[in-house]
Amino acid sequence: MAARKAKKLMQGNESCFEGAIYAGCRFYAGYPITPSTEIAEGLSRRLPQIGGKFIQMEDEIASIAAVVGASLAGLKSMTATSGPGFSLKQEGLGYACMAEVPCVIVNVMRGGPSTGYPTGPSQSDVMQAKWGTHGDHPVVALTPAYVQEIFSETVRAFNIAEKYRTPVIILYDEIVGHMREPIIIPEPGELEVIDREKPTCPPEDYLPYDRRLEVPPLAAFGEGYRFHVTGLNHKDDGFPTNDSKTIEEGVKRLIRKIDNNRESIWKNDGYYLDDAEVVVFAYGSTARSARRSVRMAREKGIKAGLFRPLTIWPFPDKALKEAVKKARGVIVPEMNLGQIVLEVERNCPGMAVTGIHRVDGEPINPKQILDAIEKYR
Amino acid sequence: MSTGAATAKKQKLSVPFDYNKYIRKNKLPHIWCPGCGHGIVLKSLLRAIDKSGLTKDQICMVSGIGCSSRTPGYVDFNTMHTLHGRALSYATGVKLAKPELKIIVTTGDGDALAIGGNHFIHTCRRNIDMTILVYSNAIYGMTGGQFSPTTPQGSMSTTSRYGNIEPSFDCCELAKAAGATFVARGTAYHTQELERTLIEAVRHKGTAVVEILDSCPIYFGRQNKYKSASQMMEQIEKDGTIPAAQAEKLPPEEVKGKLLRGILHRVERPEYCEQYLKLVEKALGKGNE
Incomplete structure (x- = not known):
């Protein structure tokens, strides 16, 4: 008879970073902000223990930028924030959408507008999550409600990010973030963990934004594929373009890659x-x-x-x-x-x-x- | 004796160099205007990289937004053109994730010192290993000639129609004060000197900042009554600067008003990624929970 797995009393924010580690997250960059700070605190302790990287950046903008840089260097990456910090991250979120860089952004929602009510719960960032960054872009946002679910949804967030080369937002409120509930940490292999597809073609044939593919494979920097990444509208090879047909098709592909896969992203x-x-x-x-x-x-x-x-x-x-x-x-x-x-x-x-x-x-x-x-x- | 050595060095540097090895030729022509010094700086940089012994796969070039930030698109490395001001933050992520990569950042005076000022000082403070080239032409060129943090007081620009009332930053003093362990200044006029400076900068372990005085004849020159690109280079880059080593020997009145060139500051201090490795040892020493 298998031993019954021990339950652990855990806070929502703790469950989030443990879920991230389970999913293979090995890079975190963040900036302290209530009520999400426990995620940064926990990962500053946990990541060095498992060969991961943790850095506290000088601000929220730098944090999401570092996360995108690390992801392009091949690590599964995450940042966490709350209300005003989420506003600051919007430009970087748009860059991740446009450059198609997998990453996870946690927003533990607190009262607003502005600095609002830092220690109070809120759900007022759902539309910001969808429309906060400029331009037409795909958005995936998950809304867990239980401490156990924060764990599994964080794993799912990484899976979606990796599979579709897109940022994924985890939105939960301060109540769930600070609530303590007993949870069971799944065994390795118990939950599916997806890693991004890497190119197998010769470097000279690699097109990181190949419009013929729904989700082109993503090489990591330093592995022989010397590709280019930009936030400008770009061609299939990643270099900027002013060609209206290429611009339109590129933006439409961004939307389509999430739209066409809604069935596999939805969960109710x-x-x-x-x-x-x-x-x-x-x-x-x-x-x-x-x-x-x-x-x-x-x-x-x-x-x-x-x-x-x-x-x-x-x-x-x-x-x-x-x-x-x-x-x-x-x-x-x-x-x-x-x-x-x-x-x-x-x-x-x-x-x-x-x-x-x-x-x-x-x-x-x-x-x-x-x-x-x-x-x- | 010393003169002989210098001559030998000069001869060695003037051997014809094949830039094609590093250029993405199919991305040319570049966007830079006639008379712009950015291409000259790039050539010095490529010669310096060639002498560093690094392979193209080992280099990651990151930039923000602006004319100088278009550089990564033209070179055959791992390249990233990011958001305005944020190049150093993206570069920090790449470096910490993959410390074996050599990071070179190309940025401008507006990108690095205005919108990216906070990232600039904190990158210097961390002393994370990267070479930062600040192409300083004292103007926002990409947007058509607005004053920047290095625009001299009194200068005309499209947003200082009555002369700029703001004092300018000294990029090198700022970098040094913030903790950069290698600080230098070069110009697009002194190409071989710049190459030698960049060789040292790329070789340096830690945050290396090189401010490169560079002229924008189209947007700075025309508004400030310079006659030509070459006149700008001579007046600002040649006559407006003096080698730091030479300045030391001159009376202060002869140095006054000139910017110093060459390596201005070089110290050894633990590098961020190496410090991180030590932190990992500590974390493992404590054992897993």
Whole structure:
């Protein structure tokens, strides 16, 4: 009989860096910011123990830049931040999208706008995650809600980043980031770990941005493929271009590589959805409250269900449409003044969509959501 | 005796050099304007690299945004053209991830000292091994001639129509104060001297900053009434500078107003990646948890 695996009491931010290590992350660059600092602190201790590199940079901008540099040198790389730091990273995030450099950016969401409420939870960066950097670009963002899930979603974030040569954002709020829950660290091999595809062709034939491929393989610097990387619109060989056809096709390929693979990037969780007449659409810690509300509603005989996206971008439109087929209404609780509710409205035409919003630094409690559900009694 | 040695050195440097070994010929013509010194600097750099014994695979050239930052696109190394001001941060990531690579950063006065000022001082402070070439032409050329942190006070630019009221930075003093362990100044006019300086800079273990005075006749020259590119080079780069070794022997009034050339500062201090290796030993000594 196999020994039962020991559970470990762990904080969300700890689970995140342990998940990163499990996924093969060997480079971290960051800058201290509440409430994500524990990730940097933990990796400054852990990475040197396992042959990894940790550096505290002079600011948030430098951190994402170093992460992209390290990834191009061949290491799986990550940075973590919160609200204002995430704003500062936007230009670097765009560069990673454009240059197609795999990396993971954690944003432990805190209250805003501006410096806002550093120690308070929030979910007000979901739209920034999608639209924060300029230009048309692909975005993948994951929204774990449990400490165990932060571990597995961090692994999944690295897998998506490596597989599709794209930055992946992990968005969770301060509540999940600082919550302590028992978790089981998976054994090596238990979770899938994906490494980027490297070129096998002769260096002179290598096209790091080959438009004929959905995701061209990525060489590492110093391994014989002396390629060029730029944030400018570029040709298949990576060098800048002013040719309008090449520009258009290049940008469209960026979008397409995520769009065409949405099915494999999407991940959702459902609770009592099969016969749900009222669907709560909730993510992160708010989904934990919503789950309780749904159970309370069911006890009262109301057919409520929970739709919980773990991938918030690309938006899970297909699964949501399926989930609300029998519903009379959708309730969207979120710790902001109405962000993802707009996306839900857009995807549920003709349906009553109600937002529950809160920006006072307090979590949305189950009673608040239940009150909204009860209107469907 | 010393004169003889210098002559021998000069002869050795003037052997015809095949730049094609390092140039991505299919990326030419370059974007630099007629009269710009960037190409001259690049040639000195390539000759210096050739003498360093490094292979093309061992070199990673990183740049930010601006005219000088287009350099990596033309050379056959591992190359990266990044965001405005951030070249040193990207380069830090590459270097720490793969310390066996030799990092060469090409940047400009605006890129390195204005938008990238914070990264510049902290890179120098860390003393991470990289050679930083600051092409200093005292103007933002790519955007059409705005004043930069090295534009002399009083100069005209498209954003200082009544003369620049800001004092300028001394890039070398800044680098030295911030902790760079090799600081030098060269010019596009003194090509062989620049080559010798760059040989030493590339050879140096730690952060090496070389400010290279370089003229922008199109955007700085025209607005400030210089007659030609060559006149600018003579006035700013030749007559406006003096070798540091020579300056030491002259009375202060003869040196006044001139910028010093040559290696201005060279010290030994532990390099960042080597320090990191020591940190790893400590971490392993403590054992895994």
